[in-house]
Amino acid sequence: MNEKVRCLIIGSGPAGYTAAIYASRANLAPILYEGIQPGGQLTTTTEVENFPGYPEGITGPELMEDLKKQATRFGADIRNGIATSVDFNCYPKKVTIDGEKVIEADTVIISTGASAKYLGLPDEAKYAGMGVSACATCDGFFYRKKVVAVVGGGDTACEEAIYLAGLASKVFLIVRKSFLRASKVMQDRVMANEKIEVLFECNAVGLFGENGVEGVHVVRHMGEANEEKFDIAVDGFFLAIGHTPNTEIFKGQLNLDSVGYIITEPGRPTTCVEGVFAAGDVADSIYRQAITAAGTGCQAAIEAERYLSEKGL
Template identity: 45%
Template sequence: MATHTTRMLIIGSGPAGLTAAIYGARAGMQPIVVQGLQPGGQLTITTDVENYPGFRDVVQGPWLMQEMQAQAEHVGTRMLWDTIVDIDLSGPPFRAIGDSGDVYEGETLVIATGAQARWLGAPGEQELGGKGVSACATCDGFFYRGKKVVVIGGGNTAVEEALYLTNHSPEVTIIHRRDSFRAEKILQDRLFAHPAVKVVWNKTVARFVGDPAQGGLKAVEVVDTKTGETSLIETDGAFVAIGHAPATELFRGKLELDDSGYIVVTPGTPKTSIPGVFACGDVMDHTYRQAVTAAGTGCMAALDAERFVAEREFARGQEAAVPA
């Protein structure tokens, strides 16, 4: 067991955490990144990435995260492999306890633990991930230009995803297990008025049909929730849109969270309810959830963390200069 100290402790190693590390290292903050259960974040399970700025051709998600990590390490970031199991936010310094027993102390804390898409758990879903099954229309919708797609869900996320997909697909079908949507009425009005959208009510997805080695997804098998009858809906792509779960259990009762579990920040900033603690990326963003927006808020968190440290150091200097 060891104690690691830094001016900027970062929990999470997706685009938000690594961007914060890059900016923090360049500012002399000597950041430590504790990588967590999924080093690199959700992009490590994403294949084609076509919307991250700076790349003319499609790049692979795992490669992009390897490059971000290499850049962070090149400018002075320490990457440590551990999972945080407890946190003390009574600092600064802020203390995190790793599963290894190691202690991590930071004069500032940047939380970049992300959020995970909720999945159905139906057969074929995992096997066909990236081969016709996705949880992000903004990320992957372009690949289904001119093709048939389905969206599974009934809340705001599902309706927004379906409306977005009409930019690419001439035939968008929403599959919902109930006979009405939970989405906001204005979104429903837009959806029902769109000629490219069809709604299939009272159906649940029993399995995703296709072969990853033979062209990917071909159809979804659905079950009628009233009659139990099964049927197939042929499709080229299926978007699971039943929400996201932010990785904030560690901070429950210690930081202000909203009703969905996302960390509450001062609007337009990464500042949480505790001075010196900053949140960036999907853990505080339930609207956009894109790699580029996560990276942007990671930059903001690092800049604000550097200012926080500088202000504290200036205040200590002023106190020391006052005659006793």
């Protein structure tokens, strides 16, 4: 049996929960399905010190729980469940949950986020929240005057290395190839920074440490006759090899860029489909911060309310 709603929010995290807060206060009676990772990527983060309103800092899970409670307080219906398919070519929009239940919605807010790419090392999971990070802007502050490693050779990796060099005492940039894929200007900045040491033709193959990351196992010229194994001592290990937006079910339904991020109007959360909005990291390949995600969640809810009002729904 289908269920009809005025506003359906797919995905949680700062964007989804903030959208639920604003939509609830606008009397849209939103239903939010939390998705595969309730609370989003922040639930894997230990300390969050850059979200406004928490002068002493707060853990990622606690921050998400606070936002969830606030949304619930205003009447948001927050449920477990994963959107498995959508049909935006009809009215109302149809979203299938867990392959079974169909929700018919006047408006849909997508906040399914993006997943950081990892190397696939068992140690990445072992040291999650204990020295392994996929966001220098989020966690770099904890490594002031310490030694860190960044994995990657593109613009993102170079940007992260330069950012961390402003905080850490030394940054190792571990690059699989014999060159940097980053733009020329980013390459020049990295090579000119005395705090950054680039390790070309190197692969990070493991991490070690007692109560957290203390170092990286590295292989240079892996698989070749001159293969060399060595360790570097670091306090933090940052992945900068990209993100994958969680947009698989929206292919053919919405306009996506070459990577898979949802394309929205500049400065607005509106998509190419009327009544469908995107908020947070699912449409943001640049900032990827909790506060910017929350801001676009607010925008999406306001746009949804305006759309419903204009249509008399």
